[in-house]
Amino acid sequence: MPDKPTQNPAEIAREAFRQLATRKIAPTPDAYRKIYDEIAGYAIQPSAEEVLGEFAGTLLSAPDLAPLGKALQEAAATSYWPDFSKGLEQLIKHYQTQLSARSTTVSSTNNVAGSTLPSLIDDPQPALLRDLLMRTLTLAVASLLQGAPELAEESEALGRSIKEAQSEAALNEVSVRLKQLCFKIELKSGDMAEQHELLLRLFKLLLENISGLIDDDSWMHGQIEAVQNLIIGPINDIALREVMRSLKEVIYKQGTLRNSLVEAKDTVKDMMITFIDRLGEIATTTGNYHKKIDKYSKQIIATADVSKLSKILDEVMKETRIAQSEALRSRDAILAARKNVEDAEARIHNLETKLEQMSELVREDQLTGSLNRRGLEDIFERELARAERRGTPLCIAMLDLDDFKKINDKYGHSAGDEALIHLVRVIKETLRSMDVIARFGGEEFLIVLPDTGMDEAVQTVTRLQRELTKQIFMHNHTRLLMTFSAGVALRNEREDQRAMIERADKALYEAKRTGKNRVVAAAQ
Ligand SMILES: Nc1nc2c(ncn2[C@@H]2O[C@H](COP(=O)(O)OP(=O)(O)OP(=O)(O)O)[C@@H](O)[C@H]2O)c(=O)[nH]1
16 A cells, blocks of 8 residues: 655645656646656545646745746636646746755755755745854854953844844844944954964063073973974964973972972081081180190190109190090081082982973973974974084984884774884984984874984984884784884985975885885985
């Protein structure tokens, strides 16, 4: 049994006309009936006159189609099909024009089985646009104007007016207000951009000033530079968050270290005071001793009684012994104090080094301990300047692990992380101390090789590859073979970072393309 139809005859009739138009079938009554039956899917078939008359009636309520509807109604009632056919042709033309004008919307709507023909009478588009404009003004624009509450209010009010404006006059008025609002927003955003720019300049000035004032506190420079670098380029959310996160971490650790440093410095001060006190005691003791000896020597010269001499000598011996033990005691105290001072100084030195290292953290990749992009830029710039000054060659190598995704996929992301740490450790151990490795992104690293020509650089990178296959990476007792491809670039005269990196990257791509686990020298 066919499904019971869910559409009423008028809907079926509309759909039949739509089908006639979309299938480009001549609108004869036979064709119409055939399609009508097909859509209706069952045998109850009202007469063509009835259906067509009913359909023609639906056109009467649309102002632009009412005359046509009337003509069709008459033709159907009198069964005068040539007129009806002409009328249908007009209707289909009208419909086709509309169809092509909104082909996208219509095609998606009509693909749904049993959907109704898009209404020719109540065009939904203006209503939809009006709704969109209202939402744009009340939600989006108003929330973007938080810095200018009076404009935000106007935007919301305008949104509401658009919703309510029904007559042409009301719409015209709203349109004038909309233009005015756009103009005011343009002026305001110009002002805001200027203020933003001025604030940034002020901030930069402050940073430069602070940086100039803190010659001794090298540990502060890292943070200041990080913020300075951040505000040079276009500021974006991710970069802001990253600097903020690493600054917070560093500031916290530095806070703890700074307290220990203050304590250690106080200890040294106390030690110094003890030291000076002891020196004073020695001076007093030896001063007293000298005075006493002087007194005894005078007594010896003055006495004629030899028997008294032995008593005086006993006294002298006693004083000498006291002075001696006093001197020894002071000497021990001084040695102990000196030792304490030395220990405290070593602690201070240690803490200060740690503070400096903390500062460097802002430039370090947290996972591998190699430099991060920011750190790389600084070091690279420094090495470029040095190479320029001294006229020495400078090479860089861009490294990318081969098939690293497979390690992640097969053994998990943390195995991948460990593999990266392993790679950096092997490279750091193998490179000279003047070479620098930085994480360029993901599983890509960049090595700066100062004072190195192309041949030597290629050899160095090849040595790194060998070393990596020797020092194999173990994950849960499984040996994971890691290889990398590399592109090496030798600096051309006056070449900047970006151009060098671009050449190294091209060479790396070539190494990957030609089989991986290779080192390719970039064209000069
Ligand atoms: N574990 C881990 N994986 C990372 C990290 N950064 C990037 N990756 C992964 O590195 C993989 C890089 O994949 P691809 O770009 O396809 O490169 P590949 O698999 O090494 O292939 P080739 O470069 O063509 O040899 C991706 O799966 C990334 O998710 C990280 O910090 N840790």
